[in-house]
Amino acid sequence: MFRLRPLISSDIDAICHHREAMFRDMGTDESTLQAMEAPFRAWLEPRLLDGRYFGFMAEVEGKTIGGAGLMELDWPPHASHPTDHRRGYILNVYVEPEFRGQGIAKALLDAADKEFQGRGLVYAVLHATEMGRPIYEHRGWKPTTEMSRRYSGSDLK
Secondary structure: OOEEEEOOHHHHHHHHHHHHHHHHHOOOOHHHHHHHHHHHHHHHHHHHHHOOEEEEEEEEOOEEEEEEEEEEEEOOOEOOEOOOOEEEEEEEEEEOHHHOOOOHHHHHHHHHHHHHHHOOOOOEEEOOOOOOHHHHHHOOOOOOOOOOOOOOHHHHO
């Protein structure tokens, strides 16, 4: 049986591993993963220390088997949350392959819901992989109209 616990600063290696494995599962090439590793770690460390990045780890007999990161984002009041300038953000949801299908991701999402509600947040977002989408939809998450664009140096001239 697994247990959930809040993230602590010494979870940095596990969080970085989960993020890399998540992107690898989505088909991201190794050179991109290597390029992301050091900048993500440098971004994550101060946020773990000061609590801007929080969340939960799933463990079995002291072994980390999954996790979910959470953030509270400053966001302008929006049609989905017209009286609040904050929204929750869930990221780096990952469960080790040999532990999938045991309700761990669902438990992580339930813990995230409770955490956000405890902080008074009324709206949250996440980016779903195709594999994760059914889990999120089953838990009440809905697709939105978000789009993205990547800029290169030549776009900025």
